[in-house]
Amino acid sequence: MKIIVCIKQVPDTNEVRIDPIKGTLIREGVPSIINPDDLCGLEAALALKDAHGFHITALSMGPPQADVALREALAMGCDAAFLVSDRAFGGADTWATSKTLAGAIQKLGFDLIITGRQAIDGDTAQVGPQIAEHLGIPQATYAHNVEKVCGENAFVVERLFEDCRQKVKVKAPCLITAISGAGAPRYMTVAGIVAAYDEKTVDMLTFEDLKGFVDEGDIGLKGSPTQVRKSYPKAAKGQGIVHEVSEDEAVEIIVNKLKEGGLI
């Protein structure tokens, strides 16, 4: 069986700050990481590899720097890595991104696709299901555990919703979106890191390579139904009073405020 895991390199949004004067994101010094949910997807795939010896391909779409994220996936134990990268793909929204990735996945061939549920820079959770739709295959979202069914080309997926847990069976080919599961994502090993740079390769897929799998009108900015009209930093409420006082005075202030509000 062949598993493709989609990963995205993202800025660590916990570290992102806003320039208070220009109102823009300060990106300098913000570390790039593999999106956390995608790490969970990698772990789910590698656990299936441990148990069944499946072949795991890591796939990413992004600028050439995303090579680092794919090397990390190789160092964790993936067998192959591809980076979909071309200026023509730039400015893609979730529709065009999923269409492009679906084209690459079709070219590579697969039995199972695993994506993270959502990326921390966009938080849309749309690319996984939209890849599944473009490929016409079933999806099982919010998966925290995936197991192969013995003797069948199918998986049992444990899913987590707001108010329930669900166990579903889904036949390959299919797509699963991963959330954090029982096993924490594994670390890269030293041997894995050496192999990722010395033995394994990250192969580029440009628009030229994907011709026949995705149309020019469906990629990049042109292929994107949505556009960003504007972005702006969130306005702060900024009406509060900040007290730098002794602990006893602080308690008094809070207690009085709660009394005033009828909360005690």
Added chain:
Amino acid sequence: MILIICEQRDGILHKVSLELIGKARELATDNRVVALLLGHKIEGLARTLVDHGADKVIFADDEILAQYMTEPYAKAACAAIRQENPEIVLIGATYIGRDLGPRIAARIKTGLTADCTFLEIDAETGELLMTRPAFGGNLMATIVCPNHRPQMATVRPGVMLAAEPAARNGEVARLDISFEAADANIEILETTKISKEAVDITKANVLISGGRGMGGDFSDLRRLAEILGGELAASRAAVDAGHAEKAAQVGQTGKTVRPDLYIAAGISGAVQHTAGMEESALTIAINKDPAAPIFDVADIGIVGNVARIVPKLNAGLLEVISNR
């Protein structure tokens, strides 16, 4: 015309459906709001949708729709969209809505904006302006869908207001659709409700919320919550560190809350967090860093050591209560 894809589970409507109908009534330039209701033996819910502002309810009732599955629901929703040809389609940004929405948008080739917190119509172009937090809530982005219809958005539960129900008249019509066995392309083996008396923090009047600054010890905060009759909540940092339940997480990737009182203890207040609590009526923040952004959204800010202030606050409150 605006189409709302409503959500029900086990015959109970999700409140976001009513919130979206309320918002759609404000937005619809032709003043027409249609609700789509999918499920099995759910026709009785149509009345509620009409009373909350739907002009028309289209429903599909089939055994295959009894429990949510992506494909049958996507098939029915796409049929309804093709039949009604709406300008705008709104879906609640619940787990189900975020599983279903992208599938529909990909199938009918239109844009979908996820997890919106603000919607308005551009007075000049008539386009729907869909605003949502991005980069973990650090930025707000306004998205448009100029050349494709319908304009689709999933909308965060708890941010729009449902209209007060009133006895209204509305049309109720069955959607013309049939299903095949192959539409059930996954097999649901088992569904287990998460009981563990899962507290719904969105319904609490008082929330005591802890962050990374608590160092993993929530015992004093739990005591404070007991004293004030509130519930515990947490920031993403605390949940990620395993110090609190995911269900208690407030913020962009957690829940949106608007309690009467929100006490933020040891929470720095990244926009990712404040996006989920800034509508609280009274916010009190305690943090050791005088520059912490949580103070920008707090009514009362206390600069100091949470581990020392909270126990003293608990003692102070108990004294006030016992002296009554």
